[in-house]
Amino acid sequence: MAIKPIDLELFHTEGMNVHESIVVASKRARQINEELKIEFNQRVELITTKTETESEENDINPDQLKISIEFEQRPKPTDVALQELVDRKLEWRYKEKEEIVVKEEEEEEAAESEEE
DSSP, rough: OOOOOTHHHHHHHHHHHHHHHHHHHHHHHHHHHHHHHHHHHHEEEEEHHHHHTOOOSOOOHHHHHHHHHHHHSSSOHHHHHHHHHHHTTTOOOOOHHHHHHHHHHHHHHHHHHHHH
């Protein structure tokens, strides 16, 4: 398996923090990987239910092999996530800022209810 180098200077020229970009891309890659796992398991499950009824135990299922090869040929989740990041298709936000906004709203509501 060949290693694909990534130019980290690209993130600097785009005005992004390199460390932040890596975290965002890794989280997106995990999401993509989970989606692929679910899709793969669903497709294999359909085939295994068919083969169980035919009671084939040790034979290699050609349909299952085709699906495996198809998924191996797809681009890797990390490559897809990095490309989405470079193309500015990903949006992210900070949890801390959301929590602060929620707390401020709760405090404002509490202050309003005390005034009444």
